[in-house]
Amino acid sequence: MSKIKVGIIGATGYVGAELVRGLAVHPQALITVLTSRSFAGKKFSDVYPAFDGICDLTLTDAAPAQVAEQCDLVITALPHGVSSVTVPMLLNAGVRVIDHSGDFRYRTLSSYTESYKLEHPCPELLSEAVYGIPELYRKQLIGAKLTANPGCYPTCSILALAPFLRHSLIKADGIIIDALSAVSGAGRKADLPFSFCELDESFKPYSVINHRHTTEIEQECSILAGKDIKVTFTPHLIPVKRGMLATIYAEPAASDGSCSLSALREALESDYANEPFVRLKNGSALPSTGAVVGTNYIDISVDHDPRTGRIKIMSAVDNLGKGAALQAIQAMNSMFGLPETTGLQNMTSGL
């Protein structure tokens, strides 16, 4: 099989760079074009010296149609509102697309409009797009034309909740997701609040009401639960480069509040036993971001607090890995009929 020719639009952001890192060691992918408005004309490795000798492609500001000519797949790492304009051009030019924005993640136009406060130029694509969590939408990804890569918080939250919602082990109402993110989640930008001295050695909540990822989490959890649900979501900013952790609180589904920890763990085991990128923590082991940074893994644990009856579900991902670029490569593998782990087993985390 000839290699998949991949272009990345918006290649110099942190998601773009992680895509390059992953694709550079992928045995069946070939990066053919990288675009950047700000750095067009420079080599990718001038912008990211770490890639000197690994990816020295010259960045272009080629139009979508031109990019499409050199690609089987284009991955867009663009802001919402920009993706919705660019992606149709790419699809029309005959390539497949994985998009990283929020523009194609919603099943209904109203959810999108409510969350992003934008008109959608091509609402008809919402039904065509596959929500790119392979563990949930594996079949739909095979041969998909357009994949909407999920947000980092949604990936970390939905995969942690899925077995319990699917098996009706937790109440669909009253779920609380308390989440911690590394700074790279905010993207690559010259912005005083994200400068080193403003963040170093300090941590804090942000966007505590109506963070956009809330509705995305709710959409998928509602599908899993088979009923419309709302979640309480609070993100926090932690002074590290990469990593994301969700601590999720739920109540047992049983009307008497009873709960079996072993039933909870069996649900995790049965749903994820064959998943190559889901690792379960049992006993006293708990997820830690250090164990997933640089990889496509999600680590999950579940516990039951007998004092209060609450169930605590913890999950950790790399916000740029399973939370973004590496999950996109996992989806790409499915879309192109490759084993899902192709290339991704090279993405390991050390010390």
Next chain:
Amino acid sequence: MSKIKVGIIGATGYVGAELVRGLAVHPQALITVLTSRSFAGKKFSDVYPAFDGICDLTLTDAAPAQVAEQCDLVITALPHGVSSVTVPMLLNAGVRVIDHSGDFRYRTLSSYTESYKLEHPCPELLSEAVYGIPELYRKQLIGAKLTANPGCYPTCSILALAPFLRHSLIKADGIIIDALSAVSGAGRKADLPFSFCELDESFKPYSVINHRHTTEIEQECSILAGKDIKVTFTPHLIPVKRGMLATIYAEPAASDGSCSLSALREALESDYANEPFVRLKNGSALPSTGAVVGTNYIDISVDHDPRTGRIKIMSAVDNLGKGAALQAIQAMNSMFGLPETTGLQNMTSGL
């Protein structure tokens, strides 16, 4: 007035060092003796070079009675189970005591025994000890012989919850406290899991079931609520030196779930308007640990999530400051009839 002569038993841990930092700039306190088993014979500033020229006292391993001879007040920074043996000796020797362990924080022997799995050698002192949050026990602290300085998580949680429990604005049941702590909360020790490379750039939950501070939080919240309550508590470890944040979830007390954000904020304002060390964040401002590190402040905010009806209360302290040593100095001021802010207005946080 002559200065208060203060001794610190267990002076070389992080709480001990922060006590020295605070007392060294206190105009009405004089450090007379510092003890350490491991470093006896060395100067305090040999153990902490930052204190060279600030506190060069030689550390001793003097017995409690000897320490008492040189002091009006002894502050103990000892492990639980050790304090309960040492503190009675100090009281018997005629000095007043502020203790940092869990040994004197409980009102009932059973709560202590359940939480710490230890016999208590002097349970009669439990009723005499004052729980050292000045904002709650100001009157009792005046002239107190024994103050039990609260845990860091309890200080951060209880002060954030107090106005809402006291004014019955939140349900007493179902409170969830999701808390983040800096590494210094674990104390000063040679322990592989707390070595630099094991923690740097990684964050994680720990002790997710039955952390000891849970029962301490419950005791004080139950008193405030006027009924016996349980809380769900989850601590996390963040790779910074100092700082603590609590994100607390509660439900409105009204049976119909209705909630007035302005009523919540008025409760905060009315209870804390005259408190010198409680700062309220309104509008879009939120607590951040960077703003309280090195100080005795607690910063608090409250919000209401209209999607789910949940109330979110956030609070930040320095785990060594308001969460430990500086709050002890605030309590000392009360115990000795000084204005509560004495010395503490010098403890500021910069960049």
Next chain:
Amino acid sequence: MSKIKVGIIGATGYVGAELVRGLAVHPQALITVLTSRSFAGKKFSDVYPAFDGICDLTLTDAAPAQVAEQCDLVITALPHGVSSVTVPMLLNAGVRVIDHSGDFRYRTLSSYTESYKLEHPCPELLSEAVYGIPELYRKQLIGAKLTANPGCYPTCSILALAPFLRHSLIKADGIIIDALSAVSGAGRKADLPFSFCELDESFKPYSVINHRHTTEIEQECSILAGKDIKVTFTPHLIPVKRGMLATIYAEPAASDGSCSLSALREALESDYANEPFVRLKNGSALPSTGAVVGTNYIDISVDHDPRTGRIKIMSAVDNLGKGAALQAIQAMNSMFGLPETTGLQNMTSGL
């Protein structure tokens, strides 16, 4: 004595904020006006929430003459080229000035022009300005009208070299200064290379040829050596908020290369025995930035490498403390006839 009324022009940069931190706990100083072009109209504590309750002055964009009306002393924390225009206005308005830029640090116009590539609008002030290292220019500071506060690298380097140059214990030629700085040395700005993710967990040299502080170091070392000398200087950027370290290499002055370590240490001791903010490290102890952060101290050590004959001098300061704002307060104390340590003994470093 009534308090010194102090204004700060350019108060919201990191040096400005550290000045506020120091002056807020200074018993003989009163901050009367803070200016900011970007944040005029806001409270200082809105820009720096850490100062809520400590300094809530409203920032103004008042002209220098207006600022001067409310002050005995104005401290300028402005870029070079801006200070040289602003400072004469302040002096003309009758206040004394401490300036933090490079505009008044040079004895000769040519050195300034060579280093900063700028015309100087008031070269006559160069001879009037006192170079604000109190350990070197204490007498001149008493009653001075204009103090040029030194750069952070120069302070850290010059104080470390002074005793050895003054006592002719090292060769004036061939001195190498290898220096490490925290990120706050670059100032407060929205600039991609200084954003958190670009710097975290990485370190590097910068400006390795012709960093501006080189000529400033040379000027003062030349005066100390009594001859014109050049130094080799290399700065590096370290991913922490505060702190600066210089590792200095020099050759023994003796023509046969012989060197007495005890003579070197005696020179340090004799020159600095009575200096309240210079701390000497002997034996195996070495300076560490952690021990000086938040303070006005400089820690210095000297060693001799018998293998190569080289002398190694190490010094550590807080780049915002002794390297900038707190040294300015030390100079202020001298200028206004106060004991040099006034207020600064409250600036301590803890964990």
Next chain:
Amino acid sequence: MSKIKVGIIGATGYVGAELVRGLAVHPQALITVLTSRSFAGKKFSDVYPAFDGICDLTLTDAAPAQVAEQCDLVITALPHGVSSVTVPMLLNAGVRVIDHSGDFRYRTLSSYTESYKLEHPCPELLSEAVYGIPELYRKQLIGAKLTANPGCYPTCSILALAPFLRHSLIKADGIIIDALSAVSGAGRKADLPFSFCELDESFKPYSVINHRHTTEIEQECSILAGKDIKVTFTPHLIPVKRGMLATIYAEPAASDGSCSLSALREALESDYANEPFVRLKNGSALPSTGAVVGTNYIDISVDHDPRTGRIKIMSAVDNLGKGAALQAIQAMNSMFGLPETTGLQNMTSGL
């Protein structure tokens, strides 16, 4: 070709873990045995949860001969003095060895004894061992039985100096190496000075006289220079997990002190043009540890300071990568006749 069966003795230190990380993605290597005294019986991934699913081998405390039975190559990551006893047993058992200690890095017994203050039990192996920098000893590595993997500081220093010494562009005397290391260079251990709170946000020099790596650097530089030379070496500790930087000062070889920057850069280019893991920085670009972390690259720059005539050479490596484990894999490739880059092109650095 069948895969190289590799065992690691001392697998749970940081070098051991990085070896596992590198070998796990190596297409021609198979890890067959991992030993640990402290953790025997546990799975490697229990000690390092990041390796869950990547390397789940059970750790053993098998004797060297037993280890050898399962291996073509054994890599020892043991303390000096232990390696010198273990390695002969392995060689006698018929396997090849790469050793990470200082025990086999010296050409002469006296250098070893002087540096490590130990008797050497098998001095005859000193002449047999190949010093494992492939860029210098490529031919000797082919088919070598015993490779002494260099120290991290020596690798970073020697490769930076080699072209200039070899081409006689710098004076052999008077070289100064000022080096900065991440904390992982100290190894994995429960030791108070290496605990998180003792190091975080602070940096400092250490072992400023007679650090052991000095003699190792001198040995190789002397060979390159063709004369016996001494270097001045100063290491510093920087609060990050991985990375190492050397800033090297040398004088031009020309007796009149003249120096051509282009000649210096040509020497780098000509010597390293075909080296896959040496990257040269020209113009204003400088090495940064962030660009090499996680990889086997060394980044090098050279500059000339016209003010003082000094040459400044900068180099950056990952202390666990090119500075230890990944360089060992590069050497392994040579020893076993594989292309040197095999497996190592998968070791990339992202954000």
